[in-house]
Amino acid sequence: MHTDLAPLIDGRHIWLGSQQAITDDNQPTGYALLDKKLRGGWPQYGVIELQTANGIGELRLLAPFLSAVATTQQLIMFINAPSIINSQMLAFNDIEPSAAVMITTNDDSQQLWSAEQSLHSGCVSIVVLWQQQFSSCQVKRLKLAAKAGRSRLIVIRPPNQLSALPVNLTLALMPSDNGLDITIKKQQGHWPQPMFTLDMSQQWPDLVTHRTYDNVIALAKRRVS
Amino acid sequence: MLWLYVDFPQLQLDNVDDKLCEEQIPIIVVNGQHNAVVQANQAAIDCGVRLGFGLGRAISLSQQMQVINYDEKLTNKLLAQISQSAYQVIADIALMPPHGLLLRLSPMFVLYDDLAGCWQRVQEWLNNLQVSYRGATAFNPQAAKLIASAQALSQTQISDDKHLINQWLSTTPINALNTSEKIIEQLLAIGISNVGALFDLPMAQLARRFDSDFLTYISQIKGEIPLAIDFYLPQTPFCFYRDLNYELHTTVHLTPVLSKILDELSNYLRVRDKLALSIELTLKLRDKPALIVTVHSSQGEQSAAAWLTLTQLQLERVELTAPVISLEINCHDTSSKTTVSEDLLSQASHGAKRQRLSKAQLLSLLHAKLGEDNVTQLDYHSSHLPEVVNGLAVSTPRSRCEAVELSSITEQVRGGLRPSYLLNKPEPLTMTVSIFHGPERLCSHWWQKSPVTRDYYIAKNSQQQWCWVFKIPNGQWFLHGYFG
Known part of the structure; x- marks a missing residue:
């Protein structure tokens, strides 16, 4: 190694690829394919960003996660949800309804304030926040608060966001016939993944466009003369 | 019934900051309406100023003379502040404007044993106030006031001996009476120089010479007619006003004044076992509109030191456009103090896990900041109608059905698949949708006021959103939610 670089590396001004600490503390997503793609599941603590339109299945994707982390002693916060x-x-989904709190306010700074307070308090298992504009500084603050309170933040933003945020995980969701088309735009410690289709028909059989019946035997193709 | 009257004759003068007093500058407070000196400090008295002098005469006695205009509103404000702190010592307080407080001592003997114990506490409180006072006890309010107003500054007459009090009363000079100068002159003219001599005259004889107001007053002193008294009730929002009497150009110099006021706030909060979530600091500027600085504490603070740091941090960012002449601190935003009791063993087993706030604390914090309406805790009412389940509508006209816990929500109660997002009110369906599931018919109960019959369908719209739509018997379609 070049001697001039040594003080920079010692002072942690330069990061080496091999130094990247990957803490594989993950929570299974409840969907086998997604677990595989995310190498384990959702990050246990931190900030997850979902770039998605509302009403296409984003909460169904999160539902197993929400019910897994929800405990009776802790609250779940929904901040600025599009409707009730x-x-x-x-x-x-086996979540105690009285443990869920909905916060509705138009003021961006108040939304962020409530998110930070909730994450920091230690009595909130998860915060779901619908907000469009973020600065990376704000996200870092929320990330620290989540770490301190051992909590998680899920940020739901409209699709096609240009600016990248310092979050733990960014997923872009697109509607698909039997589930969602998911692109892993960013995952801390791993490479981004191209788009793949997650079939949710097993978990949500009523919400599929093309139903595949398991009691039908496909006949061999026969040429009719 | 034993009453103590405490008079603060130099309230406005005592409020002037110590800085001016230390420099031995003569200060007088002048009532502009009557052109008379009403309060004067020791330095002014040494120059030869006496109360009642005209402004011109008083000024001519010293070159350095500082003149303050008598402000009745300010005096009343200061008196209210004093009574606020008196409430910690004595329960029954009556404000006697412009500068007196009436305290009913007898009920307090239960707490303080006797007059000596009671007076010790009162004296402690009075000395802490750092204002000059005089006082006296008597068996009725007017008599106590009369004896007190005849005292010299910082002199008190305390006793519960009837003979002694009567003796004090009878030796009180006649010009201490709170009545018109004409009557006092009349009394002096017939050779009555003290109250004792006045009391010796029969009432019938007095009635012939003087008007009924004066006779009522005499009877009140004698205790024959009771005095109507409005007792003080502690005010809930904290409010403290301080006049600076000099100009401050930098916010740094506000610190000593602020810390005094914040000490008061801290006492106020500690006695009520409350935490303040925000305080409002109003800086009155010379010739400019007042500057209002609001300081928030997210978790609520009680100690003066914590508030001082927060306020100083906030003030560092404030630019003063004009010098500060007075400041006021208001505190409306308080929450009750709750402590988190944690299980010692579970804390040890979880290691680093620490709960900073309890659920209730967090909710109260959010309520305080955002308002009750903006923070809703979800609940589940047993019903099959989505509005009733979410508590948006009531199932019976009078009573609301109870929220139920998760454990009692069985598979059968749940019904079919329900959307994640529910619209506040069903909206007419305006977009084209393709239906995938349905119908599922939901009807209201027969006892409900507005009967509904809805056939629900799961549909998908052109934006690929899964919608929950319903049709009512007359063929109209509505959108009720989304499967998020």
Whole structure:
């Protein structure tokens, strides 16, 4: 190694690829293919960004995660949701409805403030925040708060965001016939992944466009003369 | 019933900052309306100023004379502040404007044993105030006031001996009476120089010479007619005003004044076991609109030191466009103090895991900052109608059905697949959708006011969103939610 570089490396001004610490503390997503692509699952603590339109299956993708991390002692926060979060859906996914809190405010700074307070408090297992504009400084603050309170933040933003945020994981979701088309745009410690289709028909059989029946035997193609 | 009247004759003068007093500058407070000196400090008295002098005469006695205009509003404000702190010592307080407080001592003997114990506490409180006072006890309010107003500054007459009090009362000079100068002159003219001599005259004889107001007053002193008293009730929002009497150009110099006020705030909060979430600091500027600085503490603070650091941090970013002449601190935003009790063993087993706030604390914090309406805790009411389940509508006209816990929500209660996002109110369906599932019919109960019959379908729109739509019997379609 060149001697001039040594102080820079010692002072942590330069990072080497091999130094990147990968903490594989993951939470299974409940979908086998996604687990494989994410190398384990959702990051246990930190900030996850979803770039998605509303109502295409983003909450269904998160539902196993929400119910896995939800405990009776902790709250789940929904900040600035596009409309009312249905408590029937929460009960359907084994989440105590009274543990969920919805915060509606138009003021961006108040939304961020409530997110930070919730993450930092230690009594919130997960915060889901719908917001469009972020600065990387704000995300870093939220990330630190989540780390301190051992909590998770899921940021839901509209699709096609140009600016990259210092989050742990960024997924872009597109609607597909039987589930979602997912692109892993960023994953801390791993390379981004190209688009793949996640079939959610097993978990959500009612929400598929083309139903495949398992009681039908495909006949061999026969040429009719 | 034993009453103590405490008079603060130099309230406005005592409020002037110590800095001017230390330099031995003569200061007088002049009532512009009557052109008379009403308060004067020791330095001014040494120059020869006496109360009641005209402004011209007083000024001519010293070159350095500082003149402050008498402000009745300010005096009342200061008196209210004093009564706020008095409430910690004595329960029954009545404000006697412009500069007196009436304290009812007898009920406090239960707490403080006797007059000596009671007076010790009161004296402690009075000395902490750092204002000059005089006081006296008597068996009725007017008599206490009369004896007190005849005292010299910082002199008190405390006793619960009836003979002694009567003796004090009878030796009180006649010009201490709170009545018109004409009456006092009349009394002096007939050779009555003290109250004792006045009391010796029969009432019938007095009635012939004087008006009814004066007779009522005499009867009140004697204790024959009770005095109407409005007792002080502690005000809930904290408010503290301080006049600077000199100009401050930099916010750094506000610190000593601020720390005094914040000490008061801290006492106020500690007694009520509250935490302040935000304080509002109003800086009154010379010839400019007042500057309002709001300081927030996210988790709520009680200690003066914590508030001082927060306020100083905030003030560092404030630029003063004009010098500060007075400041006021208001605190409306308080929350009750709760402590998190943690299980010692579970904490040890979880190692680093630390809970900073309890669920209730976090919710109260959010409520305080965002307002109750903006923070909703979801609940589940047993019903099959989505509005009722989410508590948006009530199932019975009178009572709301109880929220239920997750464990009691069985598979059967749940029904079919339900959307994640529910619209506040169903909206008419305006887009084209293709239906994939349905119908699922939901009807309201027969006892409900507005009967509904809805056939629900799961559909997908052109943006590939999964929608929850329904049709009512007359053929109209509505959108009720999205499967997020």
